[in-house]
Amino acid sequence: MNIIEANMSSSELTHALTEQQAASYIAMSRSFLRQGRMNGDRENRTPTPPYLKIGRSVRYLKEDLDTWLEQFRQGGES
16 A cells, blocks of 8 residues: 555545645655646756646646656666
């Protein structure tokens, strides 16, 4: 069981995560995600993961977060 699953009931498990859940999942701050959404990807800054905007709600797909994390893998074999 991962950190997201530990903090959610079985009826809440989904592949669309809230900002707080996404920040926890990728071990980055909510501020990092917010700034990325507000400012977009900027030169010499770590790009932020893709997100969904549904009305005023922001969601991150778990698959997108996994793909985003993989692009930063260093060393070893893939």
